[in-house]
Amino acid sequence: MGVKLASPSGGRGRRGRGGRTPMAEINVTPMVDVMLVLLIIFMVAAPLLAAGVPVNLPDSQADALPSDNEPLTVSLDEQGRIFIDEERIPAGAFSERVALFLPGGGEAPPVVLRADRGLDYGRVVAVMGALNNAGFRQISLVTNGSSESP
Structure with missing residues (x-):
């Protein structure tokens, strides 16, 4: 003092x-x-x-969506490997593993899907279908912002 x-x-x-x-x-x-x-x-x-899993995201002109609760992050890297948050999921075990994230009797959390731009479109749609079959209805695709027009 x-x-x-x-x-x-x-x-x-x-x-x-x-x-x-x-x-x-x-x-x-x-x-x-x-x-x-x-x-x-x-x-x-x-x-x-x-930055959890390194993914080369595609570009988009869409605005970001607001989110109220914590989403589940699913990532697909350039080799097509699937990650939930930062944990790698073995091939064929994705449907069983993602079902563990559903709350009992409650509403499923939103899913943020991060897919590498070099992946086959069918691979991304197959993962989205597996998420939908598991009970996840809100699936958002993550992209990089871009000022280019299509």
Whole structure:
């Protein structure tokens, strides 16, 4: 805590008392420095946390859809391997594994489907069909934003 010394003009401060009066100001510079360092750390770390499975997404001009609850993320990489969140699913076990994410008696969460642009269209549609058969009715396709017209 800082202390304000008496003024050289006879020892009288603002209030007319002699001696030392406490300083009523808080130094916020160290707090601002810490907050700026934390901001930089989070700005650098956030993109690293968002990218789960590396997928080369196609471009689109569509706007992003708002989401109320946490979606289930299904990814298809360039080899056609399927991932739920970041867990690789063995071939043929996708239907059984995705059924585990359905709540008992509740509404199925929305699904975010990330598919590599080099994949066969039939492969993507087959995964969408398996999701639909499992009970997932809200399926969103993730794309990169683009300003190009088709």
